[in-house]
Amino acid sequence: MTIDRRSFLIGASLLSLTAACASPGGSSGSLKIGASLPLTGPAADVADPGHKGYQVWQSQINARGGLLGRKVEFVILDDGFDQNTVVSNYNRLISQDRVDLLIGTFSSFLNLPASTVADRNRMLYIEPSGGAAEIFSRGHTRLFFSQPGTTDTAHRPFAGYVEGLSRRPATAAYLHQDDPSTDVPVRNLRKTFEGLGIRTVYGQKYPPDTKNFDAIANAIRQSGPALLVHGALEVDGAAVVQALQRVGFTPEILYQTRAPSSVNTYPKAVGEPNTEAIFTAGSWHPAAKYPGNAEFVTGYREQFGQEPSEDAANSYTAAQVLQAGVEAVGRLDQDAIAAWLHANTVQTIVGPLKWDRRGVPDGSLLLMQWQAGKLEVVAPASAATAASVIASKPSWAT
The missing domain is CATH 3.40.50.2300 (Response regulator)
Structure with a gap:
């Protein structure tokens, strides 16, 4: 599919979300997770609650001691909903910011090129949105969609x-x-x-x-x-x-x-x-009885003083999937984490998720x-x- 949206080019600005309680030795001892989000531009209204969903998970995981014993630090770049910028941002996160893990952005429009960068660098990529079939047809083995259905099944x-x-x-x-x-x-x-x-x-x-x-x-x-x-x-x-x-x-x-x-x-x-x-x-409802959902809803309300949206829940779910894989493997081995996710079911706030070899979930909206x-x-x-x-x-x- 040819995508011709080039009119939203906005320079990337760095928004580093460092945990309030730094681990011993400062940020050098933190576990860095990188993402590029459309915090400005026409998709900012989707990215803002999604960004907050990541922050709620960050606060909760750090309150429990972090991931692999390290405080989690998000490094978030703004891409202004531009494909060229999202590619530059994910390359920067990998080569300059040297993040330990990547996590996905919002929309199929951005996740399509972003996941290509991740695959080229042999890094895990879990996306909170972007269920277009095109994304899952390229043979990527470290790509996972964290909603229960894709655009092919959304109808x-x-x-x-x-x-x-x-x-x-x-x-x-x-x-x-x-x-x-x-x-x-x-x-x-x-x-x-x-x-x-x-x-x-x-x-x-x-x-x-x-x-x-x-x-x-x-x-x-x-x-x-x-x-x-x-x-x-x-x-x-x-x-x-x-x-x-x-x-x-x-x-x-x-x-x-x-x-x-x-x-x-x-x-x-x-x-x-x-x-x-x-x-x-x-993909999600605040009253769902899935494990962790009530904690997410309460945490979001306390942190931001408003009700969480589906976009917030989807980003929180992506972080849950990432956490499950990392904790199960016990080390930052991208291939091992991907292999574990392909072989196991993860309990999330949108229900149990399991994936086929393409990273497509087996579920329904x-x-x-x-x-x-x-x-x-x-x-x-x-x-x-x-x-x-x-x-x-x-x-x-x-």
């Missing part, structure tokens, strides 16, 4: 819900940002729904820097779909809902990727009453829906936090 929870309806929507519209993490799920949903006889009345892809969605919202209103599928990342998810409100069109069923899971920003952006009945798929101001799990039944599904989206609140 399944919502597709299964619609397939099981006794009265399915007759028409559908498809809209998505030009990004590998949205292209695939929307394409898969469209193929599935057309196979069920749901007629497509509108389809549109838009550039990542799109700000005004009024023309698109008008086109959707004129096509009048019963079902709207929107492949969104973050800000664009709320912006499309705002545009639909302005043109006065409410689909009977609305599904968006990623954006509705941002519990701290999405309801404020669209208006809390307007979140009602919106579907999304996610959760189907979620906003109900009464809360993001609830509606499927599978074994993980549900809501008693039922809201079948039809109410009109936008004025």
